[in-house]
Amino acid sequence: MSERIREKLSILADAAKYDVSCASSGSKRKNENKGLGNASNGICHAYTEDGRCVSLLKILLTNHCIFDCAYCVSRKSNDIKRAAFTVQEVVDLTINFYRRNYIEGLFLSSGIFKNADYTMERLVRIAKKLRTEENFHGYIHLKAIPGASDELLQEAGLYADRLSVNVEMPTEQSLKLLAPDKNRKDMIAPMKYLKGAIIANKEEKKLFKKAPLFAPAGQSTQMVVGATPENDLQVLWMADQFYKKMNMRRVYYSGYVPISNDNRLPAIGTPVPMIRENRLYQADWLLRFYGFSLQEIVDQENPVLDMDIDPKLAWALRNPQLFPVDINYADLYMIMRVPGIGVGTAKKIVAARKHQQLTADHVKKLGIAWNRARHFITCAADAYTHKDLLPLQLKSLIMQQTTSKYQPNFSPQLKLF
Amino acid sequence: MVTMLYDGSFEGWLTAVFEVYEYKYAAVQIVTSEQHQPNVFATIKNVVTDEAKAERVWKGLKQKISANAVAQVYKTFLGEEIGVENKLLEYVQYAFSRPQSIESDFAHSAVLYVWQMAKKVHREKHRMEAFIRFQKMKDNLYYAVCQPDYNVLPLIERHFKDRYADQQWLLYDTRRKYGLYYDLQNVSVVEMHFSEESNEGKELQHAFDEHEALYQVLWKQYFDSVNIAARKNTKLHIQHMPKRYWKYLPEKRQL
Numbered sequence: 205m206s207e208r209i210r211e212k213l214s215i216l217a218d219a220a221k222y223d224v225s226c227a228s229s230g231s232k233r234k235n236e237n238k239g240l241g242n243a244s245n246g247i248c249h250a251y252t253e254d255g256r257c258v259s260l261l262k263i264l265l266t267n268h269c270i271f272d273c274a275y276c277v278s279r280k281s282n283d284i285k286r287a288a289f290t291v292q293e294v295v296d297l298t299i300n301f302y303r304r305n306y307i308e309g310l311f312l313s314s315g316i317f318k319n320a321d322y323t324m325e326r327l328v329r330i331a332k333k334l335r336t337e338e339n340f341h342g343y344i345h346l347k348a349i350p351g352a353s354d355e356l357l358q359e360a361g362l363y364a365d366r367l368s369v370n371v372e373m374p375t376e377q378s379l380k381l382l383a384p385d386k387n388r389k390d391m392i393a394p395m396k397y398l399k400g401a402i403i404a405n406k407e408e409k410k411l412f413k414k415a416p417l418f419a420p421a422g423q424s425t426q427m428v429v430g431a432t433p434e435n436d437l438q439v440l441w442m443a444d445q446f447y448k449k450m451n452m453r454r455v456y457y458s459g460y461v462p463i464s465n466d467n468r469l470p471a472i473g474t475p476v477p478m479i480r481e482n483r484l485y486q487a488d489w490l491l492r493f494y495g496f497s498l499q500e501i502v503d504q505e506n507p508v509l510d511m512d513i514d515p516k517l518a519w520a521l522r523n524p525q526l527f528p529v530d531i532n533y534a535d536l537y538m539i540m541r542v543p544g545i546g547v548g549t550a551k552k553i554v555a556a557r558k559h560q561q562l563t564a565d566h567v568k569k570l571g572i573a574w575n576r577a578r579h580f581i582t583c584a585a586d587a588y589t590h591k592d593l594l595p596l597q598l599k600s601l602i603m604q605q606t607t608s609k610y611q612p613n614f615s616p617q618l619k620l621f
Numbered sequence: 622m623v624t625m626l627y628d629g630s631f632e633g634w635l636t637a638v639f640e641v642y643e644y645k646y647a648a649v650q651i652v653t654s655e656q657h658q659p660n661v662f663a664t665i666k667n668v669v670t671d672e673a674k675a676e677r678v679w680k681g682l683k684q685k686i687s688a689n690a691v692a693q694v695y696k697t698f699l700g701e702e703i704g705v706e707n708k709l710l711e712y713v714q715y716a717f718s719r720p721q722s723i724e725s726d727f728a729h730s731a732v733l734y735v736w737q738m739a740k741k742v743h744r745e746k747h748r749m750e751a752f753i754r755f756q757k758m759k760d761n762l763y764y765a766v767c768q769p770d771y772n773v774l775p776l777i778e779r780h781f782k783d784r785y786a787d788q789q790w791l792l793y794d795t796r797r798k799y800g801l802y803y804d805l806q807n808v809s810v811v812e813m814h815f816s817e818e819s820n821e822g823k824e825l826q827h828a829f830d831e832h833e834a835l836y837q838v839l840w841k842q843y844f845d846s847v848n849i850a851a852r853k854n855t856k857l858h859i860q861h862m863p864k865r866y867w868k869y870l871p872e873k874r875q876l
Contacts, residue, residue: 206838210839214842214845217842217846218847221849238805239787240784240785240788247751248861249751250862251858252847253853254857255854255856255861301839301843303755303757306754306840461851476852556726556727558725559729
């Protein structure tokens, strides 16, 4: 019995690991009636050996699938071991892992067996059982199955903290090429439904405090990058649309991990595009928290993110006329745009300067990346005089003084050892 | 120079602060009786912890700085850094000397110190919320040992009480030799003394619930299965999950 469950867990966790969604924050579910759990703060409980966080028990209900998407391990044509959990098994694993403080909750996805509604109905049944029978208030993230009916989505929203539909590919052509059984419309329809239902629930909450929660942590999506030829402009444009039109909380970018010998895809052994993925997340952050518009990060002239420097530094080098920024007088918005200064530090600078003029020694201690920021700011009693460096000279100066973990990747020199 | 000796408790330190004002000490140093190194040139003053005095200082501070900053003072104290009593005294004196709140004056060394230390302690609090692993005993008690860098048990009590309202749990700090016990109603402080071996849970095997070993195995299985070998990044792994915590994590132990 225990051997079988162990085997299922290994198969169905392994198959779910390419889903990069990991968040367990942003919900507001409180423990009530002396129940179990509290989904109000996100905690990463472990980190895998590849450095990604483990916050939720992320598993598939089953890896049986009627679809044949080229980039997916669970695709119909792949010759792998298949397994399926029972409803009770998933409930037991979740509760017992949660009680031992291994996880924040459950992330449940599934291969499509039979059809969308049949699959979705089972996912919902597990979430319902956790909430109503186990009095569980931990985090639940359900994967909405493209093509599932509105009634099931509605029910899912009542039990889940977050719902997501993966858009998979940044463009429809790529989706057609790699996932012939799927179509964009089936993915967009549930997103639209969820968006409407989430907004309606917020309105209802304002009127009636007791109104039930509906996906309080919102919805998210993910797309695979590096499997198809889209550039960063296309990827980020798509993400920007999701943030603006679908009220997405997060868009995840999943650097393609070669898993099949399909000639439509990069061959096995092709490195995972980790730097690109990292740069996309940095750009995403600039969109969501730093007030940047998409055009400032990528446009028709610069459709690809720099791989050797982060997108904020790249933007600053393209706009030398805006710098240097005076730390003691510039507004918060402009200070946040200085390379090497984050949102938190920018706020601290603005708060601290009310008490006294800030010198370079002061700002250094506030936790900014001085070797980058110094070229873009002036302080009181400035010891560093700004030389008239051209953007290219500045870039090489900064890169000489920074050691990037990706440095070896930039070298044109072949490494023999 | 006056050296004030206190008992090491937060209330004790607050009492000392009260007495600095009461006796108008200018050059003063606050130390725990334990850490005190006799110095012939200093006058020794013993501080007797007095709740009323402590309360007055605490209340006064709340009127000068925000609730958030008051919490930072407490967190900084729990950081247990040598000399923290005097850094905090400097902070409190600065706060009382100004009409407006000084908590965001990060160019002031004491303010910056409190901000940074509170942040470090807060991070350790968060890591404990993440890396505490409970083991279920035969009598349904969920038991965990930890060894936090800072004295964060008082800070995580609320978190675990809110989260595990329906299970009895015991959290034990092996370095500071005390623990928290939740009996389904209240959390109380317990003091116990374990031998080194039992700290690691080795002597407790026989007292585990019959399914405990299974769930540890399943968790380790899960942890191994979600790893993507093609993305291996040991440095990042260790940065997020420092080795000093490994002995308490079933997923990093050889089972």
